[in-house]
Amino acid sequence: MESLKIPKGVRRVLFRTLNTDRRLMFKSEYDSSYVGFTTEGARWLVRNTDIKLVGVDFLSVACDDHLVSAHLEFFESREIILVEGLKLDDVPTGIYNVHCLPLRLLGAEGSPIRCILIK
Template structure:
């Protein structure tokens, strides 16, 4: 099957996409959060060929009160999730973009369309900002091609692994 998106059902539009890893399992244990179902979640398009900086975050005009956001970038256009080799030129959050998100929004879940939410050159500081400052769940490795921007229910179906901070998961968007 070449297309990662599958449509099923009669009256409900279901979109299935995969997720390589999630930094949520440790958060379940520490904060007793349920992380298998999130609603609503907002899917936004990030300006192409730009890492997610504070300036980009401001330009997205994400409404106050939104708590869960999936960011579709040029990674989807470039089909990076389908490549066999790792591509360090992927788009992700820069540290200033993560800091702006933490300080200026109510977002508790961040999803991105490659193997890391953090830009390759800012991986450590960006992850530390997300994970130390707030209880933010990171969903990485999303395949978001063919999905329209908008509001969805997000269901993440992780492998239940003990003693780990992340797990492979199947993530499903329901309109």
């Protein structure tokens, strides 16, 4: 994470990974080799950046070997929103404004959302 050199003040980051290139969101079989955060990567991001929203291009922000522990690192801060399952196929690397519009579901721990990127 440190090598990405995410500048202070950046609040939202969407990660387009090899998951997109491998089209893992479109496979019917589960593939445990998807790219996701390790516990250490999540901890570094929480402690060393101003990020409040992390978006990823697969069903989980955490890699298969760190499913619970990486999520707990993000949730411990109580300030970071996780957005999973993004379709980033046609989105070139760049700086965007991102707006996420969740459904308001009472009593739910998550919600389907529509994310809008504006260049």
